[in-house]
Amino acid sequence: MSIDKNPVIELQHATKDYGNGKGVFDLSFTVSKGEAFGYLGPNGAGKTTTIRQLMGFIRPEKGTCRMMGKDCFVQAQEIQEKTGYLAGELAFPEDMTGLAFLKFMADLKGMKDQRRMKDLMERFELDPRGKMKKMSKGMKQKVGIVNAFMHQPKIVILDEPTSGLDPLMQNVFVELILEEKKKGTTILMSSHIFEEIEKTCDRTAIIRSGQIAAVEDMKSLAGKRKKIYRVTLENKEALKQLQAEPEIQTWHHKDSKEELPPNQADLTISGRLPDILKKFADYKVQDLEIRTQSLEELFLQYYETDLPSRS
Amino acid sequence: MISVPLFKRNIKACMMPLLVIFAVLCMYITVIIYMYNPELSEMLSGYQQALPEMMAAVGMTGIASNLLEWMQIYLYGFILLLFPLIFILVMVQKLLMGQIESGTLANLLSTPNSRRKIICTQMVSMIFLTALLFGMLTAVGIASCEIMFPGELEVGRYLALNFSTWLLQAAVTGIVFFVSCCASSSKSYYLAGGGLPVLFFLIQMVSNMGEKLEKLKYVTIYSLLAAEEILEEDVFFPIQNGVLLLIAAALFLLGAWQFQRRDLSL
Numbered sequence: 001m002s003i004d005k006n007p008v009i010e011l012q013h014a015t016k017d018y019g020n021g022k023g024v025f026d027l028s029f030t031v032s033k034g035e036a037f038g039y040l041g042p043n044g045a046g047k048t049t050t051i052r053q054l055m056g057f058i059r060p061e062k063g064t065c066r067m068m069g070k071d072c073f074v075q076a077q078e079i080q081e082k083t084g085y086l087a088g089e090l091a092f093p094e095d096m097t098g099l100a101f102l103k104f105m106a107d108l109k110g111m112k113d114q115r116r117m118k119d120l121m122e123r124f125e126l127d128p129r130g131k132m133k134k135m136s137k138g139m140k141q142k143v144g145i146v147n148a149f150m151h152q153p154k155i156v157i158l159d160e161p162t163s164g165l166d167p168l169m170q171n172v173f174v175e176l177i178l179e180e181k182k183k184g185t186t187i188l189m190s191s192h193i194f195e196e197i198e199k200t201c202d203r204t205a206i207i208r209s210g211q212i213a214a215v216e217d218m219k220s221l222a223g224k225r226k227k228i229y230r231v232t233l234e235n236k237e238a239l240k241q242l243q244a245e246p247e248i249q250t251w252h253h254k255d256s257k258e259e260l261p262p263n264q265a266d267l268t269i270s271g272r273l274p275d276i277l278k279k280f281a282d283y284k285v286q287d288l289e290i291r292t293q294s295l296e297e298l299f300l301q302y303y304e305t306d307l308p309s310r311s
Numbered sequence: 312m313i314s315v316p317l318f319k320r321n322i323k324a325c326m327m328p329l330l331v332i333f334a335v336l337c338m339y340i341t342v343i344i345y346m347y348n349p350e351l352s353e354m355l356s357g358y359q360q361a362l363p364e365m366m367a368a369v370g371m372t373g374i375a376s377n378l379l380e381w382m383q384i385y386l387y388g389f390i391l392l393l394f395p396l397i398f399i400l401v402m403v404q405k406l407l408m409g410q411i412e413s414g415t416l417a418n419l420l421s422t423p424n425s426r427r428k429i430i431c432t433q434m435v436s437m438i439f440l441t442a443l444l445f446g447m448l449t450a451v452g453i454a455s456c457e458i459m460f461p462g463e464l465e466v467g468r469y470l471a472l473n474f475s476t477w478l479l480q481a482a483v484t485g486i487v488f489f490v491s492c493c494a495s496s497s498k499s500y501y502l503a504g505g506g507l508p509v510l511f512f513l514i515q516m517v518s519n520m521g522e523k524l525e526k527l528k529y530v531t532i533y534s535l536l537a538a539e540e541i542l543e544e545d546v547f548f549p550i551q552n553g554v555l556l557l558i559a560a561a562l563f564l565l566g567a568w569q570f571q572r573r574d575l576s577l
Binding site: 052055056057058059076077078080081083085087089091092093095104105107108109110147 | 314316317320324413414415417418419420421422423424425426428574575576577
């Protein structure tokens with residue numbers, strides 16, 4: 001991974017301790033211009049706390065948060081000029097209609113051109129004339145997305161952007177992200193859904209209990225994904241012998257509740273494929289299913305490994 | 312240093328509570344003016360003799376020798392002190408506390424407007440709204456007096472009295488504003504922001520009642536309304552007003568300072 005001398009987003013040892021092990025601790029990562037950066041972690045891991053620091057809502061106790069070289073708390077105003085933001089928990093003024101709210105936000109952002117706003121509303125099939133109070137979660141989410149992108153920001157920070165959207169709209173959203181990436185927009189997006197990160201992001205940080213567990217390049221990550229062979233043999237004994245072969249490893253996934261019959265097993269292989277296939281044939285394979293390990297399974301490895309405790 | 316779209320939005324959001332409190336106060340003001348007549352004044356002073364503590368507690372003492380004194384006795388000891396407080400609590404809740412608690416403040420902070428600009432806009436909106444309320448009430452007061460008792464109201468002193476009352480309410484707004492800049496939940500906001508002024512008012516009632524308890528007037532903000540000075544002497548800006556101005560300015564500045572440096576979990 002090359003080191004960017006002028007990262008757009010830069011966290012160095014950012015810490016915010018809420019007590020009881022809550023908060024974020026010693027976070028450091030950078031995001032370069034035009035990069036889409038995923039921020040993955042289970043609920044309560046500290047994703048939103050990190051984003052609050054980036055938005056200048058809270059100040060890190062230790063360390064620094066900078067965007068475009070500016071301090072996220074002190075120079076929040078200058079940063080916001082070029083930043084779009086979608087909150088994880090959307091809170092809109094209930095008494096306003098969606099349209100009135102978007103126009104109000106456009107005024108606050110000093111936007112003169114509302115074409116992009118209209119364009120985005122059309123894309124997400126948003127009819128914003130109703131009162132916010134009566135809007136569903138998905139509708140509000142659309143309003144939030146339009147709000148985040150309508151002023152053509154250079155950086156967008158999105159906290160769980162697709163929550164509440166139906167699969168069709170999730171696709172529209174993914175297209176929007178890919179388009180923005182082409183334009184050179186820097187994107188930081190938190191999620192606990194692996195799939196949407198997989199489709200959009202170049203790199204991903206994995207956060208667990210307030211600490212960065214890993215920062216991974218998505219392309220190299222894809223290469224790390226294993227093929228899993230589900231093999232059915234005649235009987236248990238034959239399977240045992242096969243599993244004892246040096247090129248063959250049994251694969252199992254901790255969280256899997258699936259019970260396999262005794263003559264069936266999930267295997268990963270090392271070695272040349274033709275040799276392995278021959279071996280399968282020698283053991284009189286009855287059935288063979290091959291799938292690629294999902295990104296989720298790969299990530300679960302990070303979640304499962306215990307982090308050193310803080311004391 | 313203020314954001315015009317936000318200011319407009321603030322005024323719109325507070326218009327309904329403003330009109331409700333205005334309507335209630337209009338009713339009181341017109342009824343009290345309508346009831347004015349020197350004979351009734353003597354009868355009411357009979358009440359004052361029968362229930363001296365009760366009447367004194369709500370500031371209703373003395374015999375009204377003219378229309379303005381009548382209004383001062385029956386409006387400025389209770390009604391024009393506590394009803395505006397209700398409006399102030401609702402207003403600050405809408406413009407600041409509610410936004411912090413519900414998270415809608417995040418929308419404002421995520422725009423290229425500094426915290427300083429946002430909090431200044433909220434302060435200006437609050438001061439403007441209380442001034443608007445008192446301006447409207449003053450207009451209604453003058454109009455009712457001129458219709459029912461033409462020429463009997465000393466308009467200059469009435470304006471001075473209302474200006475001082477507004478200053479007092481601005482200082483109360485300062486208390487509530489400061490509390491909302493420090494608090495993170497509506498519960499503590501209502502407890503401190505509503506509790507403090509109510510406590511001050513109770514102290515004022517107690518200090519009105521007894522001679523020995525009169526010293527308590529030094530620990531309540533409501534004793535800073537210099538009604539007697541304005542009505543009996545020719546002072547239009549008594550020293551109490553200066554104190555109120557200082558209290559209001561200090562609380563607003565401290566609150567704004569605290570708002571700019573605090574963590575907001577939005």
